[in-house]
Amino acid sequence: MLDAIPTERPNTPLLDSIDEPDQLRALEVTQLDALAHELREFLLYSVGKTGGHFGAGLGVVELTIALHYVFNTPKDSLVWDVGHQAYPHKILTGRRERMLTMRQPNGLAAFPTRSESVYDTFGVGHSSTSISAALGMMVAKRQQGRTKDSHTVAIIGDGAMTAGMAFEALNHAGALDDNVLVILNDNNMSISNNVGGLSSYFARMWASKPYNFIRSGSKRMLSKVPPALKAVHRAEEYMKGMVSPGTLFEEIGFNYIGLVDGHDTEGLVEILSNIKTLRGPQLLHVVTQKGKGYSESENDPFGMHALSKITPTPATPEVASAAPTYSQVFGDWLCDMAETDEKVVGITPAMGEGSGMREFAKRFPDRFFDVAIAEQHAVTFAAGMACEGTKPVVAIYSTFLQRAYDQLIHDVALQNLDVLFAIDRAGLVGEDGPTHAGSFDISYLRCIPNMVVMTPSDEAEARLMLSTGYHYQGPAAVRYPRGKGPGAALSKNLDTLPIGKGMIRREGQKVALLAFGSLTTAALTAAQTLDATVADMRFVKPLDTALIAELAASHDLLVTVEENAIMGGAGSAVGEHLAATNCRTPILNLGLSDTFIEHGKVPQMLADEGLDADGIIRAVRTRLAG
Numbered sequence: 001m002l003d004a005i006p007t008e009r010p011n012t013p014l015l016d017s018i019d020e021p022d023q024l025r026a027l028e029v030t031q032l033d034a035l036a037h038e039l040r041e042f043l044l045y046s047v048g049k050t051g052g053h054f055g056a057g058l059g060v061v062e063l064t065i066a067l068h069y070v071f072n073t074p075k076d077s078l079v080w081d082v083g084h085q086a087y088p089h090k091i092l093t094g095r096r097e098r099m100l101t102m103r104q105p106n107g108l109a110a111f112p113t114r115s116e117s118v119y120d121t122f123g124v125g126h127s128s129t130s131i132s133a134a135l136g137m138m139v140a141k142r143q144q145g146r147t148k149d150s151h152t153v154a155i156i157g158d159g160a161m162t163a164g165m166a167f168e169a170l171n172h173a174g175a176l177d178d179n180v181l182v183i184l185n186d187n188n189m190s191i192s193n194n195v196g197g198l199s200s201y202f203a204r205m206w207a208s209k210p211y212n213f214i215r216s217g218s219k220r221m222l223s224k225v226p227p228a229l230k231a232v233h234r235a236e237e238y239m240k241g242m243v244s245p246g247t248l249f250e251e252i253g254f255n256y257i258g259l260v261d262g263h264d265t266e267g268l269v270e271i272l273s274n275i276k277t278l279r280g281p282q283l284l285h286v287v288t289q290k291g292k293g294y295s296e297s298e299n300d301p302f303g304m305h306a307l308s309k310i311t312p313t314p315a316t317p318e319v320a321s322a323a324p325t326y327s328q329v330f331g332d333w334l335c336d337m338a339e340t341d342e343k344v345v346g347i348t349p350a351m352g353e354g355s356g357m358r359e360f361a362k363r364f365p366d367r368f369f370d371v372a373i374a375e376q377h378a379v380t381f382a383a384g385m386a387c388e389g390t391k392p393v394v395a396i397y398s399t400f401l402q403r404a405y406d407q408l409i410h411d412v413a414l415q416n417l418d419v420l421f422a423i424d425r426a427g428l429v430g431e432d433g434p435t436h437a438g439s440f441d442i443s444y445l446r447c448i449p450n451m452v453v454m455t456p457s458d459e460a461e462a463r464l465m466l467s468t469g470y471h472y473q474g475p476a477a478v479r480y481p482r483g484k485g486p487g488a489a490l491s492k493n494l495d496t497l498p499i500g501k502g503m504i505r506r507e508g509q510k511v512a513l514l515a516f517g518s519l520t521t522a523a524l525t526a527a528q529t530l531d532a533t534v535a536d537m538r539f540v541k542p543l544d545t546a547l548i549a550e551l552a553a554s555h556d557l558l559v560t561v562e563e564n565a566i567m568g569g570a571g572s573a574v575g576e577h578l579a580a581t582n583c584r585t586p587i588l589n590l591g592l593s594d595t596f597i598e599h600g601k602v603p604q605m606l607a608d609e610g611l612d613a614d615g616i617i618r619a620v621r622t623r624l625a626g
């Protein structure tokens with residue numbers, strides 16, 4: 001057990017000898033525990049330097065070693081779900097020395113990425129995709145006649161297993177009968193406490209060759225005698241049902257093997273080697289401890305999900321800004337609104353903490369619904385509640401709302417139901433990279449009839465817009481960025497804004513900057529150099545068409561600015577309006593380019609996209625120069 005994160009590179013001779021999994025496979029199985037210790041120490045050291053996901057990786061150190069030891073990677077495919085637990089996998093697959101570049105510009109990505117390594121078989125970041133992807137790979141391999149020499153394994157957490165998509169894939173896998181192995185990495189504490197010698201013993205027995213030979217042999221033998229087969233099957237189900245929670249998976253069509261101690265490397269190697277010989281869909285239920293091996297993360301697995309980098313204490317400590325994040329502004333607003341209106345309910349798909357709902361959950365436990373990693377369900381659940389007269393507020397990250405798009409259109413907007421969407425992490429998010437960027441919500445929201453879409457330029461505006469959306473009769477969305485805003489003064493009132501009205505923030509000449517949301521501050525700075533007018537447009541939908549007409553009539557150039565894809569974004573909305581009204585004032589749209597923007601620091605990423613004040617000035621001057 002490690003009590004501190006090493007600040008100096010630890011001595012890891014065994015780990016250093018492994019540049020490719022082939023070298024791992026050349027070790028004696030008895031050396032794997034020592035390797036696990038070194039890997040864990042190195043992981044702690046490197047995440048301490050770079051920050052990043054932490055607890056989940058520590059929990060799968062032994063499992064990762066066993067998987068690469070037993071399976072012939074990269075010919076055999078490992079598909080990690082979410083991928084936040086894949087740091088040990090990266091370390092063992094030729095990226096050890098690059099771990100200190102993790103999440104930095106041009107450095108390793110936070111999640112498995114196909115372009116980064118042949119061992120990263122599938123790009124991830126969003127949860128619950130692994131079983132579908134693994135099944136697709138397996139079926140493609142079968143069609144190409146490659147199943148004999150290639151296995152496919154999906155590794156999915158108990159959290160990720162709560163999403164509908166995982167069950168859709170299990171259901172399909174059960175029907176296809178291909179040799180896909182799903183490893184359920186279960187770090188739920190109550191299950192961990194239940195693990196004991198008996199269930200481990202049964203797990204070994206069920207995965208062992210003799211048992212499965214008997215099992216499939218008796219099935220073959222008895223296939224002509226249906227009643228006897230049924231009796232055997234029932235007895236087997238009964239036996240497993242008594243000691244394992246695998247009946248559900250068995251019913252779907254999987255051979256369930258569990259529970260297995262996920263920190264017993266040698267045991268895992270034995271079980272996985274046996275499973276490799278089995279036919280049909282297999283589900284191995286492994287129990288691990290999140291944060292394993294580091295005292296602080298074992299004691300606080302939730303707090304230690306991810307870590308900021310450990311910086312040496314400066315001689316004069318920096319005073320942290322007391323300004324709240326947008327998530328906190330939302331959380332405070334939700335509590336204030338809940339106090340005045342008992343119809344308020346708050347819904348989150350597994351992101352209550354990140355969305356700023358901790359206090360709301362504590363104070364209003366009966367009105368707080370964490371529905372697990374189930375974005376689609378979250379939205380339709382909200383729709384159902386709205387049908388019965390409550391006022392649901394769905395707190396959701398922009399990137400994760402993508403998964404509930406049909407529910408948003410079909411279940412909420414089409415019925416004009418009264419649901420407020422508090423959309424966090426809109427725009428670039430930094431180190432998590434393109435899987436988590438909220439680059440598209442303006443585009444995908446504004447084309448939906450009945451929606452009101454708001455883009456706050458600061459914290460006070462965010463609060464006003466949340467109240468405005470709350471009182472609007474129909475679906476409304478407020479999209480705000482990750483982290484802190486410019487630091488606007490906040491009041492406790494619950495005032496609203498007139499819907500569809502923007503405001504002039506600065507009077508200038510010739511050029512009018514039409515800012516939508518988070519880049520308004522940059523637009524105001526640029527406007528000083530350009531002597532431009534700045535409008536805080538506030539609403540993407542409905543647009544303030546009167547304000548646009550007024551600005552178009554009094555300026556030579558309209559410049560829209562937004563932290564969303566240019567395509568289909570707020571600037572497109574303004575352009576559509578100009579075209580529809582036959583207005584000839586030239587327009588320049590500034591926003592995110594048509595690429596997936598790699599991870600980095602948000603200010604630098606925005607500068608690279610030409611979306612800081614200098615970039616806005618440059619773009620305007622270039623356009624004016626003709």
Ligand SMILES: Cc1ncc(C[n+]2csc(CCOP(=O)(O)OP(=O)(O)O)c2C)c(N)n1
Nearest residue numbers: 056082125126127157158159160350373400
């Ligand atoms: C679609 C989607 N929603 C939410 C998330 C955010 N998220 C990342 S990891 C995680 C928890 C995953 O839990 P589990 O699968 O049990 O893995 P563990 O961290 O416990 O190892 C969540 C909710 C996500 N990545 N994808």
